[in-house]
Amino acid sequence: MGLCSFAKGSGKKLFGVGDEPTLGGGALQDEIKELGLDATGMEITIDGDTVKVPCEAVSQEMKEKVILAVGNVSGVASV
Numbered sequence: 001m002g003l004c005s006f007a008k009g010s011g012k013k014l015f016g017v018g019d020e021p022t023l024g025g026g027a028l029q030d031e032i033k034e035l036g037l038d039a040t041g042m043e044i045t046i047d048g049d050t051v052k053v054p055c056e057a058v059s060q061e062m063k064e065k066v067i068l069a070v071g072n073v074s075g076v077a078s079v
Contacts, residue, residue: 006071049077
């Protein structure tokens with residue numbers, strides 16, 4: 001799966017001021033857990049407004065759900 005684009009200004013607001021994604025506080029990881037998704041084996045990283053999700057996952061279905069979950073966060077432009 002390649003790069004998935006999302007509407008940066010839409011989605012759930014998790015980051016507060018400026019809605020710029022940061023790893024501080026683990027907001028994305030907390031959101032994934034809150035949704036009941038299993039991100040075991042995924043070391044999710046953030047670079048600007050891009051979230052990187054590595055290929056290792058419990059299943060392809062779970063990886064796709066995690067991609068959609070983090071893409072539906074305000075301030076994230078691509079996953």
